[in-house]
Amino acid sequence: MDSPAANAAFAKQISLTFPLLSDMNRKMLKTYGILKGYDVQNETYEWALRANIIIDKQGIIQFVEEGDSAVDPNTALTMCTTLHKKGDAK
Amino acid sequence: MKHTIALGLLVATALAAAPVAPQAEKSHVAKMTLKVGDTAPEFTLLSDQWKTVKLSDYRGKKNVFLAVYVLAFTGG
Numbered sequence: 105m106d107s108p109a110a111n112a113a114f115a116k117q118i119s120l121t122f123p124l125l126s127d128m129n130r131k132m133l134k135t136y137g138i139l140k141g142y143d144v145q146n147e148t149y150e151w152a153l154r155a156n157i158i159i160d161k162q163g164i165i166q167f168v169e170e171g172d173s174a175v176d177p178n179t180a181l182t183m184c185t186t187l188h189k190k191g192d193a194k
Numbered sequence: 195m196k197h198t199i200a201l202g203l204l205v206a207t208a209l210a211a212a213p214v215a216p217q218a219e220k221s222h223v224a225k226m227t228l229k230v231g232d233t234a235p236e237f238t239l240l241s242d243q244w245k246t247v248k249l250s251d252y253r254g255k256k257n258v259f260l261a262v263y264v265l266a267f268t269g270g
Contacts, residue, residue: 108240108241108242108243108244109242111241111242112242112243114242115242123241123242123243123247124241124242125239125240125241125242125247126239126240126241126242127237127239128240131237132237132239133262135235135237136228136235136237137227137228138262151264152262152264153262153264154262154263154264155260155261155262156259156260156261156262157228157234157259157260157261157262158257158258158259158260159234159249159252159257159258159260160257161252161253161254161255161256161257162253162254163233163234163249163250163253164231164232164233164234165228165229165230165231165232165233165234166230166257167230168228168229168230174261174262177261180259180261181259184257184259187257188257191257
């Protein structure tokens with residue numbers, strides 16, 4: 105889990121314009137079911153899956169992608185554009 | 195895309211090699227139960243500016259693109 109300080113340095117380095125968030129207690133990852141765990145010799149090790157999730161202004165999930173395909177953000181970005189255009193049409 | 199905010203969630207763990215686990219060990223994936231059409235569960239996370247960011251902060255204002263990145267090599 106990266107700390108806010110590490111994220112801040114990284115955001116500055118690559119000039120990001122959106123917030124980088126840290127789930128230090130893994131609460132959100134658990135709620136969203138993104139944590140994967142392995143039991144090895146009576147110890148459980150957990151880490152997060154890659155995921156892209158798009159949530160609209162009403163708080164409704166519009167797109168979910170997890171695993172290897174989520175490494176490429178293009179499908180999610182296309183979905184963002186569609187959602188944005190839909191919002192403008194209203 | 196001015197109405198869409200992207201939130202990057204960097205979840206770099208030190209377990210890069212862990213997915214290759216011997217067969218005798220048990221794996222369990224917390225299957226992502228969320229699907230399109232569900233209400234997104236509320237969350238509160240710490241931003242890189244040490245401010246709390248809630249999903250509900252964007253309700254009625256912006257669409258949210260949540261990207262969960264593991265091993266993003268932030269140096270953290």
